Amino acid sequence: VTAPQRPPVIWLSGSACTGCTESLLRPSHPSLEHLILDLISLDYNETLNAGAGHQAEAALQDSIHKNAGKFILVVEGAIPVKDGGVYCMIGGKPFSEIVRDTAAKAAAVVAIGSCASWGGVAAAKPNPTGCIGAPEFLKGKTVVTIPGCPPNAYNFLSTVIHFLTFKKLPALDEKGRPKFAYGRLIHENCERRPHFDAGRFALKFGDDGHRKGYCLYKLGCKGPMTFANCPAILFNDVGPGAWPVGTGHPCFGCTEEGVGFTLPLHAQA
Ligand code: SF4
Ligand code: SF4
Structure with a gap:
């Protein structure tokens, strides 16, 4: 056989x-x-x-x-x-x-x-x-x-x-x-979304809001315009928080042509 x-x-x-x-x-x-x-x-x-x-x-x-x-x-x-x-x-x-x-x-x-x-x-x-x-x-x-x-x-x-x-x-x-x-926006499934809805934002890396896990939108997060399932399935099987936003870094839109690989919003002015 x-x-x-x-x-x-x-x-x-x-x-x-x-x-x-x-x-x-x-x-x-x-x-x-x-x-x-x-x-x-x-x-x-x-x-x-x-x-x-x-x-x-x-x-x-x-x-x-x-x-x-x-x-x-x-x-x-x-x-x-x-x-x-x-x-x-x-x-x-x-x-x-x-x-x-x-x-x-x-x-x-x-x-x-x-x-x-x-x-x-x-x-x-x-x-x-x-x-x-x-x-x-x-x-x-x-x-x-x-x-x-x-x-x-x-x-x-x-x-x-x-x-x-x-x-x-x-x-x-x-x-x-x-x-x-890639059917849903990062922003729809992000664990920091309640902070976004309540208007609680980190304004600088390492500030009080950043340490408390607030929304990273004002640090340039591209989650609201990026389609991907990162917050749902995470990376590398190492447990909760194993994705960029979970570690305190804004999503940089790497799955969206024309969105990723650009400077944070506050640095583009
Ligand atoms: Fe949306 Fe980014 Fe804030 Fe998460 S951290 S709620 S993806 S803007
Ligand atoms: Fe893959 Fe290109 Fe990113 Fe390297 S730079 S991880 S080859 S998509």
């Missing part, structure tokens, strides 16, 4: 800081070892590959060839397209070319993190390498986006497991984000 084949996943990293992969290493249900040894076959991920160099590139081509039409492609990081894509070369090829060729044979494409979703930090002005996100690069193809910097690994894992279980993608919003994860 042969064991059932684990669903193949190919994970490509371009203009990235590796934070998205790091985020994948943190969950405990399933644990990383259960995920990659029992549930899926992670055929290529530059950070986690057992092999390196030619051996790793051969494993990638082998998986694409053997699993055409069956594998899930995950793109981490932005795709630099300026000057023919020379600003991110892997195994002698531009990353853009690798993404295009691999996506053409994938069953589904998932852009993990804000860089892969729309360019993120890598596309910050003046964007000298011409970084763009996977949906723009692969225009015309359905690309699921799991933005966040880093994204919450459970939103990624739930999307993959939904696809494997139901053989279809979860419902997506107009930006390609799964609605189960």
Whole structure:
């Protein structure tokens, strides 16, 4: 009797800081070892590959060839397209070319993190390498986006497991984000919301209001304009308060294009 084949996943990293992969290493249900040894076959991920160099590139081509039409492609990081894509070369090829060729044979494409979703930090002005996100690069193809910097690994894992279980993608919003994860504003589920409603705000880091856990809106919190489930599912399985606002830092809108990566409101005047 042969064991059932684990669903193949190919994970490509371009203009990235590796934070998205790091985020994948943190969950405990399933644990990383259960995920990659029992549930899926992670055929290529530059950070986690057992092999390196030619051996790793051969494993990638082998998986694409053997699993055409069956594998899930995950793109981490932005795709630099300026000057023919020379600003991110892997195994002698531009990353853009690798993404295009691999996506053409994938069953589904998932852009993990804000860089892969729309360019993120890598596309910050003046964007000298011409970084763009996977949906723009692969225009015309359905690309699921799991933005966040880093994204919450459970939103990624739930999307993959939904696809494997139901053989279809979860419902997506107009930006390609799964609605189960990005359907509500941070502000709707924030534990500091009663302070917002009562008009109790921290005005400076370390002031009395900040120490008492008051609302961080006046320190630049972007929770009222950011769709994500951070306050509901938290990060890294370490208990209550394990998300930015819970630790006393304003939400900086990392899951929303055009909202994140900007200065706090009071510093923009
Ligand atoms: Fe790093 Fe954030 Fe980009 Fe992920 S989205 S690669 S964590 S900068
Ligand atoms: Fe809303 Fe941010 Fe205040 Fe929470 S801390 S209630 S998300 S403004």
